[in-house]
Amino acid sequence: MLQKHFQMLARYNTLANRRIYDTCALLSDADRKRVRPAFFKSIHGTLNHIMVGDRIWLTRFAGKETPSAGLNAILYEDFAELSAARTLEDQRIENFVANLTQEFIKGTIKYVNNQGKLYEDPVELLITHFFNHQTHHRGQIHDMLTQTEIAPPVLDMHRIINP
Template identity: 50%
Template sequence: MFLSHFKTMAAYNRWANGRLYDACAGLGDAERKRDRAAFFGSIHNTLNHILVGDRAWLGRIEGLADSGTPLDAVLFDVFDELRRARQAEDDRIDRVLATMSEDRLAGELAYSNLAGTPFRTPMRLVWTHMFNHETHHRGQVHGMLSQAGIAPPELDLIYYVRSL
């Protein structure tokens, strides 16, 4: 029941990321990296932050040691490399969900945040948070695209559902 929902969210997430990156590709590198007074400054930095967040949460779900990567890290300076890394992370989301069971989704995830503080969070809420986090920051990029004079793509879930 929940697993099917999260697989749908993963497919939507991939679709939305693809559309957003396609729109961002319409800007030159300087425009993508221009400070726009957003939380992470630029389109490029915000896209990097989304990737950092996904890597942290998926690592926790997979039981990996925390990398300690700061949330504002720029993992990829070159847009095409960042895009390929995003696509690879979307593949990773699919792989992790393919190994997930309903029983595991009904359980909790024990992890520590970057400060080392331990937490226990229901696994379903971890997945919900991860997808919500991406949506939140895609919305910021959406606004920055408008500021840059690029028509931002429709990214709402209902547009994905209608495209099926």
């Protein structure tokens, strides 16, 4: 059943984010914000981008439209505030998937993307994309951590979900 699968992905997301944030907390603010060869310019910028994406998709899943702050928006300059918001957002994601219905999962969602283009896509695909998006960008952060003195954490799903 897809609901159980999405619940597992939400749990993994929470645990992987906690590992990433705990590791990033060991860096100085300057190291987190150092410009690196990455699409969102820094570890801090990429952490903020994941939050932006999560909020956009959760708003769409709720059937609402969201004005875009821009995919590269820095929602939280302060790392402690960003970390606290991440914890709340991960709980929101877990609550969202806990309440999924088969009817919703098998439906479609119409939404306007950041370039103003209208789409209608299957919810099942969009929820899968939602989790894949987070994993993709956590991988970028993992890579940026290898460019620091701090070792990146293990993020393998089978090592986090079933340690």
